[in-house]
Amino acid sequence: MFFFILKRVVHVIPVLLIVATITFFLIRIAPGGPFSLDKNVTPEVLANLNRHYGLDKPIYIQYLEYMKSLLKGDLGPSFQYPNRTVNEMIGNAFPVSLELGSMAMALALIVGILFGIIASTKPNDLRDYFSMSFVMLGICIPAFVLGPILIWIFAIKLNWVNVSGWNTPTDYILPVITLGAMYAANIARLSRGGMLEVLSLDFIRTARAKGISEKWVIIRHSLKGGLLSVVSYIGPAVAGLITGSFVVEVIFQIPGLGRLFVLAAFNRDYTMIMGTVLFYALMIVILNLVVDVIQILIDPRRSFSE
């Protein structure tokens, strides 16, 4: 397992370099720059701004200088917030997104797997139809509809929680539900499918024939195999969740990474865009590795020597 992990860690470096290079040039091709404002700046001011941020140098020199500081782990100053560095801003925003994302994923796993198992134990029964229809709502209703509906019911009409913010523990409830709903729905469908497949296999029939109760058939014998597809879904899903969902963060006014990311693109904050893209790429690569390791560990048909 150690060499498997080591090999994959070594692969991370060229992946990040390629992502950094492509992003670097792509954002500079996009029309509009960080200093375009609705009131034009004079040519001298623009020249001085470009000079301060090194944008007056030839592009290959800008690229090399950026790569040099990147290797030192320095993502540079933010263009949009000149008195803050990108490292600082990601450092502040990431824990918030991590909290929100982990709670949403935990909720999605619990609800999703539960519904999926309930549905798979009596397929094509009323229980199955109800569970799956409920789950469909999570897929069909987008966050920017679900969020305001939940806010209207629980925050405005019932006044149980705040409409927005990320201060008290009760502030977490609605955003976590809004963000987790879609993932819960997908996990439910995947776990139902996986469980149904495993429950139809021969060794399950053997277990039942031996007299093992249905509860233990599910928990001890089918769960591991049935949730394989859920595990491979979770990897990239977690990366997406913990780097923040822009929509949920704007609706609930949460100071997370998703908002930072999208606003950086909107403001053409070059360094912030690079920083958040690279961070996201790193998260995906690490989480994919974690998922692969878990899959190999729980699937007896696979091994690390592959």
Place this chain on the structure above:
Amino acid sequence: MKKKIWFFLVLFIPVFLVFGCAKKETNVSTGNLKGILYLGNGSEPQNLDPQTVTGVPEQRIISALFEGLVSENPKTLAPEPGVAKSWSISNKGLVYTFFLRKDAKWSDGTPLTAKNFIFSYKRILSPPLASQNAYMLYCIKNAKKFNKGTITDFSKVGVKAVSPYVLQITLNKPIPYFLSLLTHMAWFPVDKNIIEKYGKIAQRGTKWTLPGHLIGNGPFILKQWDINKSIVVVKNKNYWDAKKVKLNKIIFYPFNDNQTEERAFRSGQLHVTYTVPTSKISVYEKNKPGIIKITPYLGTYYLIFNVNRKPYNNLLVRKALSLAINRTSLAKYVVKGGKIPAKSFTPPNTAGYTADTDLDYNVQKAKYLLAEAGYPSGKGLPVIELMYSSSVRNRRIVEAIQEMWAENLNIKTSIVNKEWKVYLDSFRTRDFSIATASWIGDYNDPSTFLDLWMTGAGNNRACWSNKEYDRIMQQASDTSNKKLRNNLFGKAEKILISKMPIIPLYYYTSLALIKPEVKGWYPNILDHHPLKYVYLESK
């Protein structure tokens, strides 16, 4: 199964009890008791350095943390003593001498002297700082030359510390509205000690503006700044007029979405918001008219032509398009919020000036002019590309205009939605035919509107040029006689409207939602509400 149902019910009852029965304290109710104002402030401020930022959200906070030579009367916006307790004007309006109050201090207790202002003006005019507002100080003798790097000796610039508490400013030519210019944040003083502690005088992006570092001279001090979360300011005990300040604390919340902001207001999280979603305007006007405040604002929304592109280089086409727009319906039903249909480019009663022009809605005349231009019944006119930057309001406006032009002139318009930065870049590359635009005045004087359209002016995005217009505007800037100036502005405006490089649509109003307990908040045309005078009075 039954056991399971009871199990879940028993589990959830305490949850319902906890949430249902506990009475929630809102920000507004706590704030009313403790003298804390909660404000929705639009987008997250880029920085709190008065000399390098340009946005309105920034200006609101900076006006609480700093104070200039002159302040504004909260009701009339008339210049009032600020750091300067009095001033004299001499040499036919070229020299202003300010007598600073001796009890004016920085928030750390150190005295604020004339030399601080010299340092501050040197900083904003230093080329490496690349301040986008430096041009506001160009009225000072030699300031423009210093900012452009033509001269490097700041002692040649027309600002002098005659004595520790006397500051003298020499202008290039007399400016009747000079004192109101001084209320803009570009003219605020900044503390030399704290700036040089964290970098050089004109170094951009240093850490001096962070909480715990920032030193200002205004009614409040910066306590906390969490990006995208909140900014907290508390009363400054060292402010010379501290006994007039009634609020103990102000918390500014950034919002990217005005629907989220309105919900926060409705649920008692905010005392004030500066924006109302279009869909909610009529709801508040009908159900809660005391809460929504609609005030004329110094700005104009208009369409701008690329006058070098066919067929918009043809004056008859431009006039026809303008005559076919029903501004009254547009303002009342599409934009809403008390907007006033435009009759000129400069909003009426700008520092006592009202243009004597008119913008008709006359479909017959529009059809006639279009035919005269060679496009009878719209035949032969290429599809009009109407560019706008992404927003709900802009989309509603262009869709309405598209419909008006189709119905009245039988012409096709394709509406082109561009993201904000791409929209701005299209002006730079001249890649547009007609676009939506707005202009908000920098200060309360017609020149801030009419200077825009002089040949070669930095913000003349129509690239329009008219020698007679330029000549009249130059004459106006050379005189300080108010009556003569207004007369000249009137003439210039007539030329602008008759040549129509732009189609003014409506004058802005500022919209706000304000809880009734907020007092000391007065409507004015610049939407400036100095927080020094605001207080909370619970029922």
